Amino acid sequence: MSKIDKLIEVKDLRVSVEDTEILKGINLNIGEGEVHAIMGPNGSGKSTLANVIAGRPGYTVTGGDIVYKGESLLEVDPEIRARAGIFLAFQYPVELPGVRTWQFLKSAIDAVRKENGKDELSVREFDQLLEEKRKLVEMDPDLVKRSVNEGFSGGEKKRNEILQLALLDPSLALLDETDSGLDIDALRIVSHGVNIFKGPEKSVLIVTHYQRILDYITPDYVHVLVDGRIVRSGDSKLALELEEKGYEWVRGSIGEEVNS
Amino acid sequence: MQDTSTIGDKYEEDYELLSADLPDWTSDFRNEAMLAFKQIGLPIHRKGNEKWKYTNARPIAEPQYSLAKFEEIGLDTIKNVAPWNDSWVNVVFVNGLCQGIFTSDTASNIQVFNIASDELPPNIAKLVGGIVDYSDDGFAAWNSAFMSDGSVINVPDGDNSGTVINMIFFNQGLARTVNHPRVLVNSGKKSNINVIENYVGGGDNHTLTNSVSEIYVGESATVNHYRLMSETDHTYDVGYGRVKIDTDGKFNSRAFFRGCGIGRYDLNVLVDGENASCDLQGLYFTSGNQHMDNFINIDHSKPHCQSNLFYKGILDGNSRAVFGGTVLVRKEAQKTDSIQSDKNLILSPKAEVDSKPALFIYADDVKCAHGATAGNIDADTVFYMRSRGVDLETASRLIIYGFAGEVIDKVEIEELRSYLEKAFLTSLPNHRFEF
Numbered sequence: 001m002s003k004i005d006k007l008i009e010v011k012d013l014r015v016s017v018e019d020t021e022i023l024k025g026i027n028l029n030i031g032e033g034e035v036h037a038i039m040g041p042n043g044s045g046k047s048t049l050a051n052v053i054a055g056r057p058g059y060t061v062t063g064g065d066i067v068y069k070g071e072s073l074l075e076v077d078p079e080i081r082a083r084a085g086i087f088l089a090f091q092y093p094v095e096l097p098g099v100r101t102w103q104f105l106k107s108a109i110d111a112v113r114k115e116n117g118k119d120e121l122s123v124r125e126f127d128q129l130l131e132e133k134r135k136l137v138e139m140d141p142d143l144v145k146r147s148v149n150e151g152f153s154g155g156e157k158k159r160n161e162i163l164q165l166a167l168l169d170p171s172l173a174l175l176d177e178t179d180s181g182l183d184i185d186a187l188r189i190v191s192h193g194v195n196i197f198k199g200p201e202k203s204v205l206i207v208t209h210y211q212r213i214l215d216y217i218t219p220d221y222v223h224v225l226v227d228g229r230i231v232r233s234g235d236s237k238l239a240l241e242l243e244e245k246g247y248e249w250v251r252g253s254i255g256e257e258v259n260s
Numbered sequence: 261m262q263d264t265s266t267i268g269d270k271y272e273e274d275y276e277l278l279s280a281d282l283p284d285w286t287s288d289f290r291n292e293a294m295l296a297f298k299q300i301g302l303p304i305h306r307k308g309n310e311k312w313k314y315t316n317a318r319p320i321a322e323p324q325y326s327l328a329k330f331e332e333i334g335l336d337t338i339k340n341v342a343p344w345n346d347s348w349v350n351v352v353f354v355n356g357l358c359q360g361i362f363t364s365d366t367a368s369n370i371q372v373f374n375i376a377s378d379e380l381p382p383n384i385a386k387l388v389g390g391i392v393d394y395s396d397d398g399f400a401a402w403n404s405a406f407m408s409d410g411s412v413i414n415v416p417d418g419d420n421s422g423t424v425i426n427m428i429f430f431n432q433g434l435a436r437t438v439n440h441p442r443v444l445v446n447s448g449k450k451s452n453i454n455v456i457e458n459y460v461g462g463g464d465n466h467t468l469t470n471s472v473s474e475i476y477v478g479e480s481a482t483v484n485h486y487r488l489m490s491e492t493d494h495t496y497d498v499g500y501g502r503v504k505i506d507t508d509g510k511f512n513s514r515a516f517f518r519g520c521g522i523g524r525y526d527l528n529v530l531v532d533g534e535n536a537s538c539d540l541q542g543l544y545f546t547s548g549n550q551h552m553d554n555f556i557n558i559d560h561s562k563p564h565c566q567s568n569l570f571y572k573g574i575l576d577g578n579s580r581a582v583f584g585g586t587v588l589v590r591k592e593a594q595k596t597d598s599i600q601s602d603k604n605l606i607l608s609p610k611a612e613v614d615s616k617p618a619l620f621i622y623a624d625d626v627k628c629a630h631g632a633t634a635g636n637i638d639a640d641t642v643f644y645m646r647s648r649g650v651d652l653e654t655a656s657r658l659i660i661y662g663f664a665g666e667v668i669d670k671v672e673i674e675e676l677r678s679y680l681e682k683a684f685l686t687s688l689p690n691h692r693f694e695f
Contacts, residue, residue: 054647057639082649094644098662098669107658108648115649147662164648 005031007069007203008053008172014063015045015052022048024228025064030172030203037206037214039239040225041247046207047091049225050174053205054088055081068172082108083115085171089161089178096148101160104148105130105167112168133166137193155186162193173197175206179213191216211243224250267321267398268298271406274327278408283378285385286407293394293404300398311396311526314582314614315553320496320522325438325468327406328355328431335362338428341460341490343679348424355432356439356469357409368423370453375410375442384414388444391474391502391530400500403440403472410442413455415481417448424454424673429471431495433463443473447481447509454673458488462495462520472500477509479533485513486676490683491520493548499525507533507562514671515542515571516680517552518687519579524553529567531558531593537566543667544571545687546579546611553582558600560593560623569600572667574660575611576689583615583632589623596626604634605663607691637693656693661685 008030015023022045030036040046052059053066055078066073073081096104109129110120121129134144137159149157158178165173175194179187194217198204206217214222214236222238223230224247231250232238242250275294279287302321303312333354344350349372352359361372373380375388394401413425429441447453459469469491477483489497497520505511517523529538544552558567573581583602604613615632637659645655664684671677 056643056647078643078646079649079651082647088647090644090647094640096641096645096659096662098664098666099658100662100665104645104648104650104658107650107654108645111649111651111654147666168648 003032003200004069005029007032009067010049010053010064011067012064013052013061013066015048016060016062017048017058021062022228023052026230028223028230030205032203033200034221035198035204035206035217035219036221036223037208037219037239038223038225039208039211039242042209044225045228046225047176050088050176050205050207053174054078054086079111082168082170083112086174087165087168087170087172088174089165089176091177091180093149093157093161095150097150099148101144101146101148102130105164108164109167129167133163136166136196137163138189139163154181155183158182158186158190162190165197166193169197171201171203173202173204175204177207177209179208179210187213187216211239214239226250267301268294270324271402275405278327278406282376282408286376289389290405290407293401296394297398297401297405300396300401302398302402311555314584315522315524315551320468320498323436323466325436328357328434328437328439328467330354330357330359331432332359333430333432338430341430342428342458343456343676344426345424345675348426350426350428351411353409353427353429353441355434355437356429356441358411365423368421369416369419370421370423370425371414372425373412373414375412375444376408380412384412384446387446387474387476389474391476391504392472392500397500399470399498400472403442403470403500406440407442408440410444412444413446413453415445415447415451415453417478418450419448420450420452422452422454424456426456427458429457429459429469431459431461431467431469431491433461433465433467433492433494435465436467438468438470441469441471443471445473445475445483447476447478447483449479449481451478451481453482454484454486456486456488456676459497459499460488460490462492464492464494466494466496466521468496468498470498473502475501475503475511477503477505477511477536479506480508481506482510482512484672485511486671487513487515487525489516489520489523490518493519493521493550495520497523501525501527503527503529503538505529505531505533505536505538507536509533509536511538513538513540514667515540516667516684517542517544518683519546519550519552522551524555526555528557529559531560531565531567532562534562535564536562539568540570541667541670542571543573543664543684544581545574545664545684546581547576547689548579549577550579551581553584555582555584556586558587558598560587560589560596560598563592563594563596565593566597567599570667571602572663573602573604573613574607574664574688575604575613576607576691578608578610580611581613583613583617585617585630587619587628587630589619589621589626589628591622594623594625596623596628598626598628600630602632605660606634606636607689642693653690653692656691659693660688660691664688
């Protein structure tokens with residue numbers, strides 16, 4: 001099977017929140033097996049991009065399109081996007097009081113399987129799978145018996161996101177500032193989970209403010225997003241350059257482009 | 261407009277008739293209560309009445325009720341509507357009157373008496389009414405005046421068998437009848453007991469269940485108390501619970517209200533010995549035009565005590581719920597540790613909750629917190645679940661069940677927990693949150 005070079009195409013995407021334009025014409029193609037990083041300062045719109053791809057309500061697409069596996073996503077409900085293989089690891093994972101992690105994950109995996117013509121997992125099959133993935137992210141076994149994310153530390157919540165990534169095994173993983181608030185050990189575990197997930201048929205979009213996570217997960221492409229526009233794209237060296245020179249450096253280069 | 265002071269007069273004749281059959285020791289107690297009932301009447305005016313500010317008791321108070329009569333009911337009928345285990349001590353009441361005690365447990369040392377009988381030992385009889393203050397509560401006075409049936413449970417010192425006493429108050433729903441169940445639990449030192457009070461039944465006619473329960477938690481004793489209420493839209497249910505906890509005692513209360521026309525549970529816990537604690541948790545679900553009022557007071561009078569008050573409500577239709585939770589920490593009650601919260605999930609734009617947690621602290625070295633929430637589910641919660649492939653219906657169901665499950669899961673008696681799971685999960689609506 002040949003590699004799909006455009007798993008997802010973001011075409012001149014314009015997005016507003018309550019009449020404020022956040023994304024001002026984004027173009028981005030992610031092919032199968034590729035790891036892309038979107039870097040940008042606070043408020044640049046990088047989280048918006050990941051969330052709009054996943055179908056989060058509250059955003060208005062005012063122009064352009066998002067095409068995933070050849071079809072537009074704009075009118076597609078978030079659960080259908082998820083079942084089609086799009087996964088968003090949240091910047092702020094939500095606590096679900098009273099909803100058991102086990103039950104939630106089982107509901108999720110069964111929904112995804114059903115959509116793809118597979119039978120629901122038996123309790124035993126699911127328990128085995130869950131145990132395998134839990135070990136991968138080094139999560140405390142007691143946590144899966146508890147309510148989803150309730151009373152979890154910041155690091156545990158992020159590990160739970162990666163556990164879900166590993167279980168649902170999507171085609172495209174969107175990591176929304178997954179590195180924020182993580183200590184070095186948690187960052188290593190989370191990155192390990194993503195690296196295991198990575199593969200010739202898996203694509204990753206990492207949204208991050210800092211270069212730090214890219215020491216662990218090497219991107220094929222780095223894009224710099226400033227004020228709703230991608231102002232520069234390059235390979236992994238761009239992230240290092242950015243780390244060294246700061247976002248003012250790319251802001252400056254926008255000015256050059258405009259002036260030239 | 262009806263004058264409150266004439267309400268008691270309507271029941272004078274019933275009172276005289278009832279008195280003829282009751283043991284002598286109850287006469288003074290009941291006469292005094294009848295006098296008070298006639299003076300106080302019932303709270304038909306809300307204005308200036310803080311205790312009944314958010315609940316209109318007029319529909320309950322105004323009708324003239326006749327005393328409900330006993331009718332024998334097949335146990336199968338009871339077992340269909342209430343949790344049951346043959347090894348529990350099951351005490352069945354029909355229309356407020358005792359049908360019998362049913363149990364396979366012959367080894368238990370726990371004594372169960374009929375409350376208004378001659379066989380009640382004097383030292384226990386003198387506890388009746390000991391922690392009930394009906395001077396400002398017409399319903400409690402009414403119950404006390406008409407105390408003719410109910411259970412006294414006496415747990416000997418050191419009996420930690422963890423026996424389950426399952427009291428079922430089945431209401432046949434006979435039109436315009438009132439019944440006045442009465443319960444007294446006396447737990448000895450270092451004892452451990454589970455007590456279920458289950459108010460169930462009703463029909464298409466207006467009925468009133470007006471109950472009073474008194475619970476003494478002895479030194480280092482544990483009382484796990486379960487109060488269940490599941491009646492019809494035509495029933496009124498007024499419950500009055502008084503609890504007194506001695507040194508090192510523990511009172512754990514789990515209350516589950518699945519609706520009636522107008523329901524009120526007035527629970528007052530006196531934390532009256534050092535290192536005593538209470539953990540009061542509740543779940544109420546209202547729908548249609550139902551109304552449920554939880555009026556809870558915790559009174560800390562001794563140092564080094566804990567209290568936890570944790571109630572949750574699910575409201576649908578045009579229903580209304582009231583939560584009044586007050587924690588009083590007296591000057592002597594240093595080192596008190598108290599938390600209270602009331603959370604509500606509102607499924608319908610026409611449903612409404614008045615949640616009023618309050619703290620009165622007169623000691624200076626305490627740890628207290630309170631909070632209340634009411635609302636729909638936030639969009640982030642639902643999006644999080646949908647982003648994992650879970651559809652809106654399933655997400656809504658998981659959220660509502662999860663919300664209820666937080667209280668149900670903590671029920672330690674397995675048969676009771678699975679009964680509650682089934683009972684609540686089947687009655688909760690197939691709601692779909694919209695975003």
